[in-house]
Amino acid sequence: MCGIIVRAGVGDALGELLTGLRNLEYRGYDSAGVALRRNDGEIVVCKREGETDALEADLDSDRLSGSVGIGHTRWSTHGAPSDANAHPHTDGSNRVAVVHNGIIRNYETLRRELRDRGHEFTSETDTEVIPHLVADALDAGIDPETAFRSAIDRIEGSYAIAMVVDGREEVYATRRGSPLVLGVGETANYLASDVPAFLEFTDRVVYLEDDDVVVVDAEGYQISDVAGDPIERTVETVDWDAGDARKGVYNHFMRKEIDEQPVSLRQTINGRIEGGKSVLSEFPQGSLADVDEVIFVACGTSYHAGMYGCTLLRRRGIPATAVPANEFAHEPMPVTDRTLVIAVTQSGETADTLASLRAANSSPARTLAVTNVVGSTAAREANDALFIRAGPEIGVAATKTFSSQVAAIALLADRLEDDGAGQSAGWSTAEETDRSADQIDRSVSTTATKNREGANGRTGGGDRAENDGQTAYDNGDVSELRALPDHVETVVGDGNAARLATQYADADSYFFIGRGVGYPVALEGALKFKEITYEHAEGFAAGELKHGPLALVTPATVVVAIFTGRNDERTLHNIREAQSRGAPVIGIGPESATDVREKVDEYLSYPDVGPNLAGILANVHLQLLAYHAAEIRDRAIDKPRNLAKSVTVE
Structure with missing residues (x-):
């Protein structure tokens, strides 16, 4: 929900933190704040209710000078939007500052325990227990990294967390069920909730996984597991352009992204059509032949793309159902080892959709993520992934990603049909009961039908074609996708x-x-x-x-x-x-x-x-x-x- 940005490197951090916060405002804009480690080692915090502009107006840049810092833009969950509830949160003595996305489910128990030991709280948030837990460990003589790990061990829920400590040049961070990505730069390293936060500074990224603990400083980074054992993660290059994360001449990202749809659709279909048929490198011919039925799980706009996909598949004789992910996760449908569960998620990090994906992964079903983000949790956890390649989308209201999701699913539908998916289910193709309706419709749209001649003499989709005595729809989707x-x-x-x-x-x-x-x-x-x-x-x-x-x-x-x-x-x-x-x-x-x-x-x-x-x-x-x-x-x-x-x- 919220946005985290971390910067550790050479030179002053404040400007890059503010850029990151502006780039992340689509993730939350109830309040914003930064914490910097000054050159004398002191942690200084500034945070305000409202958007990043309100924060910037109150900044004392001289006081907030430093090369290491963390920032946060908030979408409220625990506690109303206010200065007090804004992140970063600190312990009572400002030795520790923390930013956090997610929900700590046992925070009330931890808060009572800490209060009993004399800790005072100044906000209504669940996040504030984290710096107090760390401070307790520091008071006991434990080093900052171990103190951070001990605090994480105490909390329950979903989170992405980053922490700075008085006198230390490192930033400590981890994630579980909430996204966190590492940016590897030449003179600085970054952590953020999403790549656009630091895309202007580096395109080299490491997608962190659940329970990774990362320590970042100006020289580099170290990733380890919960036990402290080192982990190697692949450094990938993101092919998004930094300009994609800026409005340019537009007043709004939404209008920019509506206008970008011709480009995003070309990216979706590029190299995926040959000879009027779908060619998906992710799914060689025959790899989907054992699919009898498809279930789409998704939320919001992605759910509507899944519903659209159901119609495309049913018209090809493949049984398909769309279920809201927040329902499927807790009321799963019966599946078999011939069921394909498709999780549609732009970010690949939608909590409800991930819960549904995990429920499907624990069943006999095969899973597939249709997503926009390489390295996202959904892409990693599903058995297969199909990337829509729409580029970054900043506006909260999804636009270009819907078009690209549907286009990608249309390509997948063609691949499924070619592999004979759904045939063993015995489901009739091209609903016979619609014959009379189609005859009526021809009186309305005969001219349109004549103008929709597809490749190889096929009509542009939806007209009847007789095949071995069985009525079927000649879909023509893939040929038409080019135009x-x-x-x-x-x-x-x-x-x-x-x-x-x-x-x-x-x-x-x-x-x-x-x-x-x-x-x-x-x-x-x-x-x-x-x-x-x-x-x-x-x-x-x-x-x-x-x-x-x-x-x-x-x-x-x-x-x-x-x-x-x-x-x-x-x-x-x-x-x-x-x-x-x-x-x-x-x-x-x-x-x-x-x-x-x-x-x-x-x-x-x-x-x-x-x-x-x-x-x-x-x-x-x-x-x-x-x-x-x-x-x-x-x-x-x-x-x-x-x-x-x-x-x-x-």
Whole structure:
């Protein structure tokens, strides 16, 4: 949830610590603080409620001069945002300063014990017990590293911790269940919750693992296990550009990252398509042949990407289910050794998703992480990993990573189908019951279908193809993925979302509806809208509108309907029900779907593409709609209230 930055090196540390804090504000912005070891050995702390700018305004740079320091930007868990609850926390004599992410579950017991021994506490946080435990050990004549280890041995929960001690040039740190990465520089070494914190200073990183203890100074670092035995960890080079972690000419990271989607999608698919088929080096041909079913586990936007993936797999005849990770972790589904559990997580550090992954790892199932971060916990703990290669995403509201997650899953779906996954499960491909619906839809989107000719004479996805007497969908996803970045660029350049955000700014509620892949996109559109505008927004399967939500529809309710070229006539029926109650309808669909365009109040179009990938393009319009709606309301778009980018505590 929160952000840690550590710097130990040559020269003054304060400027680099502040840069790191600004780069980490997407992880927490309730308060910020730094602790520096001055050249005379004294530990000096400055911390303030509010964002990093508030801290910087109060800094006394002369007093805070030193080459070793720790910093923290907080997202509150224990204790409200305040100066007192801000990190770093110290013992009573300022000999020890600590920053901490995570939750110490036994802190109340430890606090009572320490109080009984005369310790006084000045905050409501669980973190404050750590420096007091260390101080107790120092008072007993124990050296700082051993004192740090003894304190860690006493605490229970999830954490990433970094500590400085009066008179020592080293920083002591460890992690368990919360991310911490080491940056190896030429004149300084770093520790942080995430790589963008120090990306401007070094691109050489070491991904620490649970229970690693690291001691960092200007000369280097030493990593050991809980018993004190040395450990070797690989130094990797991150291929992210430091400019990716800066806004540049943009007012907000969110808008920058929406615009970056053509680039991020090209990175996702680069080298992964040959001859119209998916080629994944992670999964050679035949390596997925023993998969009978797929279960996606994820949270938030990643969960919606997993739902989208379910539809792609089901259309290929592969049984698939999406389960919120916070449910699967504690109520696991029955699995077999032919079940593939896919954990979708942008950071690879989402606590609920990791808990689900670990539950799956303890079962007969095979596990796979779909993630953006090489070296992340999810990537290390899953049996396999598929990287989306979207580059760093700073805005709290995920944008480009959703598109890249879906594109990566589309590639994986093609690989699974080619390997014959799901065949032994006896599940029928291409739902027979949809035949009549498809025939109806052809009357709505015949023109769009004709314009969607795929590679090798195949249609662009969703049309029927007879194969040995069994009805199946000819998906065409992989061929169409090549054109997807250019199509997204077209949508990004469409300025109509800004106009509609202003036109409907006074609405009371915003409903998002869709079918097939349009359903998870509706949920994702509503999530984006509510999290950055703070307005009431809900997403529904289009057919569910009349099963309750229609009672809430009034002329002050804007209904946003996603059309994908499949089952569009049914969705048109649903919007007519909303229009009859006076609600204005914004349709989002293919350029050539003229019948749809004529039946809605406003229309946002995207280039013609098959129904399997149409949701990605529709989603870009929804991102822009949410962005502009938040902008005209003057919201904190990159840092919406009460939210943080990476949820690393359950």
